[in-house]
Amino acid sequence: MWNYEKRLEFPVNIKEPNAMLAQAIISQYGGPDGEMGASLRYLSQRYSVPYREVAGVLTDIGTEELAHLEMVATIVHQLTRNLSMEEIEKSGFDKYYVDHTIGIWPQAAGGIPFNACEFQVKGDIITDLMEDMAAEQKARSTYDNILRLVKDPDVCEPIKFLRQREIVHFQRFGEALRIVQDKLNSKNFYAFNPEFDKCEDCNNNSNS
Amino acid sequence: MGNQEQLLHDIGIVGFVLTELTLYLDTHPHDRNAMEYFNHYNRMKNQMDREFSQKYYPLTTSLADCSKEWRWGAAPMPWEGVCE
Numbered sequence: 395m396w397n398y399e400k401r402l403e404f405p406v407n408i409k410e411p412n413a414m415l416a417q418a419i420i421s422q423y424g425g426p427d428g429e430m431g432a433s434l435r436y437l438s439q440r441y442s443v444p445y446r447e448v449a450g451v452l453t454d455i456g457t458e459e460l461a462h463l464e465m466v467a468t469i470v471h472q473l474t475r476n477l478s479m480e481e482i483e484k485s486g487f488d489k490y491y492v493d494h495t496i497g498i499w500p501q502a503a504g505g506i507p508f509n510a511c512e513f514q515v516k517g518d519i520i521t522d523l524m525e526d527m528a529a530e531q532k533a534r535s536t537y538d539n540i541l542r543l544v545k546d547p548d549v550c551e552p553i554k555f556l557r558q559r560e561i562v563h564f565q566r567f568g569e570a571l572r573i574v575q576d577k578l579n580s581k582n583f584y585a586f587n588p589e590f591d592k593c594e595d596c597n598n599n600s601n602s
Numbered sequence: 603m604g605n606q607e608q609l610l611h612d613i614g615i616v617g618f619v620l621t622e623l624t625l626y627l628d629t630h631p632h633d634r635n636a637m638e639y640f641n642h643y644n645r646m647k648n649q650m651d652r653e654f655s656q657k658y659y660p661l662t663t664s665l666a667d668c669s670k671e672w673r674w675g676a677a678p679m680p681w682e683g684v685c686e
């Protein structure tokens with residue numbers, strides 16, 4: 395279960411609306427490397443992991459991703475809440491507006507709706523952690539791309555914070571991968587699925 | 603920055619320290635220094651949360667402590683921002 399804290403992980407106080415920027419940033423809500431995919435990926439991958447500490451990493455990073463999802467939604471909301479009809483028409487926001495007004499809906503910058511196929515739960519922890527590390531780097535690149543479009547410091551600061559967190563999560567997933575490999579027979583890292591195969595040969599016997 | 607904003611800002615900082623320490627301890631569960639930091643900031647955060655909830659509004663339902671009105675429901679949502 396979860397408990398909700400009525401505060402953002404990092405403050406977001408945007409004064410100037412900017413529909414064009416909102417359309418780019420919404421990709422980190424429901425796009426291919428966005429926070430919705432990140433949170434659902436980690437929180438879904440954890441159930442079949444046989445190592446408690448690794449399931450813990452997936453739980454805690456997945457939980458932080460929910461806080462990031464809320465931050466991205468807040469940025470998009472504050473960039474669109476005081477838009478005039480003229481700005482909506484001029485910025486190209488009209489296509490989003492016609493379906494969602496100024497509500498927050500999970501889609502990519504190009505309008506493609508969020509889809510669970512944007513992430514995988516392979517049920518093999520080495521495979522899944524490799525994907526998780528790649529996902530953190532892809533999200534970091536997306537935030538870099540967003541930062542090249544942003545001039546407003548009110549938008550820049552929370553995006554820079556989110557970018558930093560991708561780097562920390564990459565580090566933690568790398569450590570989780572190492573924890574998994576330390577438990578396995580080094581001759582057979584990729585020959586068995588530690589979430590499924592129940593064989594003596596999978597495990598690291600050097601400690602016994 | 604008013605007192606309320608300042609306290610919420612400080613809670614954000616201490617909360618972030620705890621988020622960071624939690625992830626670190628998940629993969630370094632035997633680091634005694636990190637555990638000491640965690641305990642220190644955890645106590646600080648609990649105290650600040652209680653102070654904020656008593657003075658302004660509850661940040662969690664466990665701190666709602668309502669007798670006359672449903673304080674949790676009246677509390678501002680975090681995406682509203684300060685420039686409303």
